[in-house]
Amino acid sequence: MTASITFEYDRAFSRNIGWVIQNEQAKLKKARIAIAGLGGVGGAHLLTLSRLGLANFNISDFDDFDIHNLNRQAGAFMPFMGKSKIETLARLARDINPEIDLRLFPQGVQPENVDEFLRDVDVYVDGLDFFALPARRMVFAKCREKGIPALTAAPLGMGVAFLYFSPTGMSFEDYFKVEGHESQEQYARFIAGLSPAMVQRDYLVAPEAVNFKEKRGPSTVMACDLCAGVMGTSVLKVLLGRGRMRAAPWGMHFDAYHQTLKHTWRPFGNSHPLQQLLLKFIRPVLRGAPGN
Helix, strand or coil: CCCCCCCCHHHHCHHHECCECHHHHHHHHHCCEEEECCCCCHHHHHHHHHHCCCCEEEEECCCECCHHHCCCCCCCCHHHCCCEHHHHHHHHHHHHCCCCEEEEECCCCCCCCHHHHCCCCCEEEECCCCCCHHHHHHHHHHHHHHCCCEEEEEEECCEEEEEEECCCCCCHHHHHCCCCCCHHHHHHHHHHHHCCCCHHHHHCCCHHHCECCCCECCCCHHHHHHHHHHHHHHHHHHHHCCCCCCCCCEEEEEECCCCEEEEEECCCHHHCHHHHHHHHHHHHHHHCCCCC
């Protein structure tokens, strides 16, 4: 019979030591992270950060697992179909660290609870669905108001596009410039801002799979896993003050398919001339124009 194993924090995360020192691991343990959305990337972020030894989270999601989540989402297993994403991911995080402190927001992030969602938070990690732009704008604005660093890692094709919004740098609104535009133009501007390099566009072999009217598009687990790795590393750097972090208008895009790394710099955000050219390409695609 196998002897029972009890949880011990120091032993559980001892293999982190070497890349971090003991007092840095203790600092990670004390930090609190907010993650809005536990789908494609959010669930992976939670589990990655839990394995890094972070032990305090505010998490939100109102959705249940469905079969189309199986190709990419952490927590999406057949026994969990139809079950709450937030309850499932909370269980998986507790299976990593039984001492973890989770504050759950099963109704999602709303105007009436966003202040509570961000209470005591050191870093905000964006895991919201691509189409949840109103909620995303609200949370990023609140983070700036409260002085909370906000990070987003977007799964694009077979790669990751990363943006870091410092509380003292360019804001989400100043970068994406979606205010005052109709919904489809807002999505166009969000895509352009997330992916100025557009490294992934030439291997989208079935463009008809992108359907903005139905709010769906293709995705891969490789992209989600890359996002979790980039996000975990970036959260570590922000919390420990280690290494350079380029804030927006800087962005980073790594594409595993092309084995390409691009750093972008877009002063004035989507008002930059290169972004205006990119928007001219994106708009017809969103309208479903022939030949795109």
